[in-house]
Amino acid sequence: MARPIKETPILYGEDARRFLERMKNPPKETKEERERRLKDYEAAIKMLKV
Structure with missing residues (x-):
């Protein structure tokens, strides 16, 4: 129980x-900074989909 x-x-x-x-x-x-953050986000999503 929480x-x-x-x-x-x-x-x-x-x-x-x-x-x-x-x-x-x-x-x-x-x-x-925005481009780097979005690039890192996309890389993380790709790793999760494997």
Whole structure:
């Protein structure tokens, strides 16, 4: 039987401010990074289908 999920902690003060700032401005992915990620994904899918 699965264990119950614990409550999510609430952020206060500076931690909350940093979290909100990161949610508003997520890191950007360059074209090269995206191509590399998709290439790696396709390779992983091929390995799973064998």
